[in-house]
Amino acid sequence: MNERLKFLKIALYVIVAVILVRLFQIQIIQKGEWVAKAEAQHTLENTIKAKRGQIYMMDGSEAVAVVMNEQVYTVIVDPMTAKEEEIKDAIFNDDLKDNLTTEFDKVFEDKARRYFIVAKNVSRKNAKKIQEKNPTGVWLQERTKRVYPEGPLAARLLGFVNEDGEGQYGVEGSLNEELSGKDGMLKTVADVNNVALSIGKDNVKIPAVDGKNVVLTIDRNIQAKAEEIVKDAMEETGKDHASALVMNPRNGEIMAMVDLPGYDPADYGNVSDASVYVNGVVNDPYEPASVCKAFTFAAGIEEGVMSADTTYYNQDTIYIDGWPISNASKNGDAVRTMQYALNWSLNVGSIQVLKWLGGDENNINEKGRKILYDYYVNKFGLGRETGIELFEAEGLINDPVEGYGRDSLYANMTFGQNMLVTMIQVASGYSAMVNGGEYYTPTVVRGYMENGKLIEKEKAGPVRRAISEETSEEMREMLYGTRDTGWYGEDPDGYRIGGKTGSAQVIRDGAYVMDESVATYVGFGGATGELPEYLVMVRIWKDGELGDAMKEAEPMFSEISDYLIDYLKIKPGD
């Protein structure tokens, strides 16, 4: 028998040896692997949420919050551990009536489901009440929600924050990084239920960097007034789209940016058409038409080929590359001054400037096209991004040399057709044209609120000289004159207001249509004898309807202009 027992003994030694070798393998040789697996499993990485910055607008010289944060809570129940009576008392009561996402009977239907959301967007006050009752198997998850004390004011400019906490569109989108800050992290060893343990020696805590509170250059009152004026104009004219842009031509600061119809950012999902999220002022390139004549004239003056008094022989229709181009207002064939051409918005007049730029009285040439392109794109910043702190579209200015039919294309460009530019590009170019000739990058950010104090961003100077001071002065005078022509209103004494209309034809399916146009007006004003203090651009249209710049756009400008003189307390000049 003992021989066989010896066999069992050997079997024991073999098994023990196998076990010891295996333990050596797992615990000594493979230790690193298993530690890595353990860490992956045990380490709990909690994000410490950075607080999203608030957004402020100016109210005169004070910054006021227009986009704020509110803590709301999601209430979650673990039906396995929760007690029915406690849940009924603490959660299914009148306080939370509007926040409940389920019925009481459903909560305990399936106990294996350990995570059941029963209420959302619970206020801090009501969340505190739940905490005080301290029901078993209930936890509260904090979430930050954006609130808008000014309601839908400047919705398209501001954008919104989606459910994931990401800024979308507008300032929320373009400045998302600044506003959201940087989340911190808490790394701990946790038990299987993700409860942090004190065992871990390598617990890490990186604090969150809160987002910046952005102060916009937008003045809340001007914004509100401009929105009101635009809305009224839409109602009066029956148009369904309208925009307004108010800026300081002396430094590029935007005072108001209106694009209607808007939406309620607190309920951003409730829109019928996602296009209402897009801020058309910066993101909708269009053909602004005759307002661009001023750019062509400024190029002519700067290049020394014309002045306001220079004359040309005006015809109602001319042919370029075989295409007829007509004036909108038929004044008959006659010798006219350039001031007259701008006043009556004669297309043939602005085409004449292009011819002169090429050094030719009768024909358009490459030299002229190149010079016009240089003024449009390089000097006045049309057809390229302005650099404003918003998502913006580039637009399109066609090349002066490459391509077919450049002469007729550039002839059309002299009066703002056959090109795509945004309102912000036109307004910024106009600012340079009338402010003494310097181009400023438009901006909507004034500074940041830190500890309740406005820390102003360093003011950027002009980025380039577009035209000389003299040319700028002559353009102001020409535009003062243009505003006074064909307009029967009267601007207040002691102020000089200039402006230009634009009724743009619209391309549909690749061809201009005769039954629709966008009405635009660009104007500026200030005390007599002073540089302009404000520049306003408005546009209004409805798909499939003809527009009239003088009847539809100009009145919006006049109203805003009157308001600005009053609100900005501009003292009349002599």
Next chain:
Amino acid sequence: MRRHRGDRIIVAMTLGLLLAGLIIIYAIGPMRANFLNAMYGGNISENHFFVRQLINVILSIAAFIVAYKIPYEKVKKFGKWVFALGIVLSIGLLVLAKMGSSLAKCELGACRWINIGSFGSLQPAEFLKFGLLIYLAQLISSRKAEGTLNKSDFWLPAGVASIVALALVIVIQKDLGTGVVIIAIILATIFAGGVEIKKFVLVLALILVGGVGVIVTSPHRMERVKTFLNGDDADSYHIENAMIAIGTGGLTGVGVGNSVQATGYLPESINDSVFAVMGETFGFIGLGTVVVVFMILLTRILRVAELGADDEQKLIATGVFAWIAVQMAVNVMAMTGLVPLTGITLPLLSYGGTSMMFVTIALGLTYQLSCYTKREKDLNQKKFSNSHLRVGRLKAENIAQRRTAGRTRK
């Protein structure tokens, strides 16, 4: 044979393992309580498991002493009845379970325990295991004496008893772990008892075929084998986390109370997986020590088998050896990913009452048997006698005769 001092190493190793088990339960009991409270909303106190285990250990030590003190001659007479009791309890359990009585304690469709109120629960399989061990030892030794060991006089009753026990445990109670231990006891005792190798191999083959049959016909076991081979599902999660625990322990372990795996990642942390938690806590040194302590204990048990006073005692020790060796090996090898999980506890270390108590009873009995062993010297002398040194043998005999002169012996 005269009674002499028992093998104290058996006592020392047993107490050492019990103590190690207590320490580990002390360290991870609060985590277990915390985990169960969080999962099922209970209110188990931090000390709950330690206190219960302390009681288990005290009761087990008492059981060891009782098994050591009750004269072996009396135990022999109980043997058959313990086995019979196991059968009765198993059938009773089956009936209770069918009736849906709360006295039958079932988990995941397997009814293995009979509730006995505040005393806890009884596991009939343990009675079957222990009873079968003693019954087989008696049967083999008596048939051997009669010279009918390889005849149907032996095979019939041994086969019937074995099949009844295995059927009740594996098929009815779905307790593969205890079943494996019972198989080990059967194989070890008939092997050591001296059945013909041909017949032993036949039994082995029958058990293998039966085992495959049981696995293939039971979807739940087939699943276990599949997951062991493929590595998915709950069992592989269990093994993976056992190995994570063992692996992170490294050479010296993370120290008492620093186990993270025991905070809920590792299933059955205080029961079946206690070996893994010990690995995390005490490292390779700790586990190596535990394995070596088991080995020492097992070699001492085997020594009792080798030096046993008679075949019956030798076979009882052999059965106890097989029981503890296989239970330890199957548990440890499952925790280290060498064999599939069978749901078996680590003897003396795992949390739990009944199984621990039966192991200490078996060890107490073995300790008692160690008081009746022949001296190793005698054994060596016998060997010696087979050698060419006849003179030495004669000399020894003379000495023995001289020493016993004037006394009546035997």
